[in-house]
Amino acid sequence: MIFGRSERGKPPVEPVTLKILVAGGFGVGKTTLVGAVSEIRPLRTEELLTEAGRPVDDTSGVEAKSTTTVAMDFGRITLREDLVLYLFGTPGQERFWFMWDELSEGALGAVVLADTRRLEDCFAAIDYFERRSIPFLVGVNCFEGAARYPQEDVRRALDLDEHVPLMLCDARDRESGKEALIGVVQHAMARASRRRAVTT
Amino acid sequence: MSADGQDRSHWFDDEAGPVVRPYAMTRGRTTSAAQHRLDLIAVVVTEPYADDPEDDPTLSPEHVDIVRLCRDSSSTVAELAAGLDLPIGVVRVLVGDLVDGAFVHVNRPVPPAELPDESILRDVINGLRAL
Numbered sequence: 001m002i003f004g005r006s007e008r009g010k011p012p013v014e015p016v017t018l019k020i021l022v023a024g025g026f027g028v029g030k031t032t033l034v035g036a037v038s039e040i041r042p043l044r045t046e047e048l049l050t051e052a053g054r055p056v057d058d059t060s061g062v063e064a065k066s067t068t069t070v071a072m073d074f075g076r077i078t079l080r081e082d083l084v085l086y087l088f089g090t091p092g093q094e095r096f097w098f099m100w101d102e103l104s105e106g107a108l109g110a111v112v113l114a115d116t117r118r119l120e121d122c123f124a125a126i127d128y129f130e131r132r133s134i135p136f137l138v139g140v141n142c143f144e145g146a147a148r149y150p151q152e153d154v155r156r157a158l159d160l161d162e163h164v165p166l167m168l169c170d171a172r173d174r175e176s177g178k179e180a181l182i183g184v185v186q187h188a189m190a191r192a193s194r195r196r197a198v199t200t
Numbered sequence: 201m202s203a204d205g206q207d208r209s210h211w212f213d214d215e216a217g218p219v220v221r222p223y224a225m226t227r228g229r230t231t232s233a234a235q236h237r238l239d240l241i242a243v244v245v246t247e248p249y250a251d252d253p254e255d256d257p258t259l260s261p262e263h264v265d266i267v268r269l270c271r272d273s274s275s276t277v278a279e280l281a282a283g284l285d286l287p288i289g290v291v292r293v294l295v296g297d298l299v300d301g302a303f304v305h306v307n308r309p310v311p312p313a314e315l316p317d318e319s320i321l322r323d324v325i326n327g328l329r330a331l
């Protein structure tokens with residue numbers, strides 16, 4: 001506090017910020033994963049929506065009678081003073097897809113969490129990222145009591161492109177979460193260099 | 201806008217109250233002129249030699265909060281929304297006002313479809329490994 005004034009005029013660091021999305025079906029462990037790797041307890045942000053499912057920004061706001069909120073949680077990892085990675089848990093329901101559009105803009109990539117007991121819950125997320133050419137990997141969240149399937153079977157069930165990495169993970173485990181994030185960035189890099197190879 | 205002319209009870213409607221109230225702060229505006237959609241990870245930084253926002257009668261306490269929060273360390277739009285407990289759309293409008301008034305500037309993140317530099321990606325991987 002005492003230093004607050006004397007430091008005034010010294011410009012704060014303006015970090016490069018990056019984001020990775022954590023997507024997947026309802027209750028699959030998105031918030032858990034964000035919390036496991038984040039340096040802060042996941043924070044919550046809200047956006048107001050009209051019932052039609054459009055952001056208030058697109059309408060005249062105060063005139064919108066029935067509004068609802070969509071909540072997103074996010075975490076932060078300060079890699080360096082000038083390089084900060086944000087993780088956003090995407091809202092699950094498909095009617096919030098416009099939020100995904102906004103979130104995925106400029107994203108490095110995404111982790112799609114899957115639960116083998118209800119694989120179909122992550123189809124929408126996979127479709128979404130495939131269609132927009134956003135690099136993603138699939139993390140099969142290993143819940144106790146869920147049968148373990150060979151990775152090849154899960155791949156086939158998800159109809160995953162051969163380039164898309166798939167890994168087993170435990171959303172509660174920090175190391176496992178880190179590994180998934182590293183996997184996404186490596187995948188994004190590999191894809192970018194493949195693209196460069198094609199275009200040059 | 202027609203908001204002012206509307207049935208006043210609209211503003212005090214139990215159900216709408218807490219939802220609509222934040223937009224009263226932005227005088228019903230949901231976008232500001234100069235503002236593109238600010239990314240959630242756009243970084244807001246207070247201009248070091250900005251005027252004292254408290255002296256500006258057109259600014260709300262929430263504007264002042266943002267200037268204060270971004271003075272000693274920069275903050276993203278998402279963090280401001282969470283920290284001030286305001287919807288993202290409201291924070292966007294308030295930040296837009298502050299940019300117009302030259303109280304803050306905003307650093308936009310890497311533009312979409314333009315992957316950041318490979319060296320940055322490598323730094324991210326190494327940084328994550330080192331955690």
Ligand SMILES: Nc1nc2c(ncn2[C@@H]2O[C@H](COP(=O)(O)OP(=O)(O)OP(=O)(O)O)[C@@H](O)[C@H]2O)c(=O)[nH]1
Pocket residue numbers: 025026027028029030031032033089092141142143144169170171172
């Ligand atoms: N056993 C086990 N439980 C987990 C794992 N990941 C998450 N859980 C539990 O599953 C429940 C749901 O996890 P959340 O992280 O809230 O899931 P979410 O995807 O954020 O859920 P929504 O935001 O509601 O869609 C919580 O009770 C977690 O503790 C895991 O890897 N193993």
Ligand SMILES: [Mg+2]
Pocket residue numbers: 030031032073089
């Ligand atoms: Mg959640």
